[in-house]
Amino acid sequence: MTDAAGDRPGSHVDLSELDDIPGTTVFTAQRSRKGYFLNQFCMSLMKPENRARFKAGERAYLDEWPMNEAQKQAVLARDYSAAIAEGGNIYFLAKLFLSDGKTFQDAAQSMTGMSSEDYAAMMLAGGRSPEGWRSIKEGR
C-alpha cells in the first residue's frame, strides 16, 4: 500500500509488515480464502446435531466438506498450528476445541511448544514479554 492517502490513520499499514511479526499469523484475505471451508466446517459445530455426527465419525464428516487433505489432517490431529497455516482462524477453530471440552488457554499453549504447566506459570507471572517478539527484520 502506498502513502498516497497522506497521513490518514491506517494508510501506513503495509500488508508485508503483517508477516514480520514473529510467531503470528494475521488473518488476511489470502488466508481467509484458503481457509474458507476449514473455517465453515468449524462453524457447523455450533449445532449440537452436527457435533454429534462429527464425534461419531470425524473423517466421514470432514469428507462432506471440500477441504484439502492437510486441513482435514490438522483437524483430526487437533494440530492448531497446522490448521492456522492452512487458513484456519482461531475464533473459528474455537468451535472445534470448545466442543472437545478444551479451553482457549489449552489451544494457545499447544501452539507455543511449551508445556501446559510452563505456559500457565508464564501467564501467572505476567505473560510473555513483547521484547524480541515485535519484528523479525528489526530483531526487536
Added chain:
Amino acid sequence: MARITAGVTTSHVPAIGAAWDHGKDGDDYWRPVFEGYEWTRRWIGEERPDVVVLVYNDHASAFSLELIPTFAIGCAEHFEPADEGFGPRPVPPVIGHPDLAWHMAQSIILDEFDLTIVNKMDVDHGLTIPLSLMFGRPDTWPVRVVPISVNVIQFPPPTGNRCYMLGESIRRAVESYPEDLNVHIWGTGGMSHQLQGKRAGLINREFDEAFLDKLTADPGALRKMPHIEYLREAGSEGIEMVMWLVMRGALGPEAKELHRHYHVPASNTALGHIVLQASA
C-alpha cells in the same frame, strides 16, 4: 431527549464467563478479576441506565465467513445467547430497543456511515460476558441493549479513527432521539492478548496502561495508531481495542475517569476495565 452519560470498557475473555457460570468467581485465581468490578456494580446500580449501546465483536458466531459486516447494528426485539460449541451460556436473552436502534441506524447512515442492519442474530461471549460482569446473575437483564458489532477478525478491521468517528455519530444519533433515556456506551474486548502461534500469551502491560491513560489524556493519539502497532505491541487479538475508541468517540471531547481495573492474567489475556463519565 436521550443522552449518553457514561462509557464503560471491559475485556470479554471466554474463561471469565466459564468461571462465572460454574461459580468459580470466588477462587483464588478468579477473585482478583471479579473484585475489580464491585465498584462498577454499585455505581451502575445507582446510575440505572435505560439502554446500553454495546460495542463488541462477534467471534464467528452470528457472522461466519459468508458475511462479514465491518459495522452492524442489532435492531431486533431480543437476541439469544449463541451456542459457541458447548451449548449457550445460561444467561437471560438480551432485550433490544428496536425503536432506538432503528432511529440510530437511520441517523448514522444519513451521517455517512454505512451500517449493516441486523434483525436476527445470536450474541456470543463478546456481548454477554460484559453484561454478567456489570449486572451479576439477574433473572432478566436490567437494561435494554443496542448491539453494535465490529469486525476485528478478518483483516483489516476498521481503523481506530473510523471507530472514533462512529462513536461521534452514535452520540449525535442518541441525542436526536426524543425520549428521555439514560444511555451508556460500552466498548469491549482487549487488552493485550494473543491466542495463536508461538507468540501466544503475549502481554504488554506498559502498552495497555498507556492506552488506558490516553483514553482521557490524549484520545487524539489513539485515533492515529495504525493496525500494525496494535498487532506488534498488543498481540494479534489485542486489535480488539479499536472498539474501545467507538466508546470513547461517543463520550464527547472531554471524558473523566471514574474507575479503573487492570489484572493479568485472565486465561491468556490482560484484563482491562475502565469507567468514564461523558462530556456534559
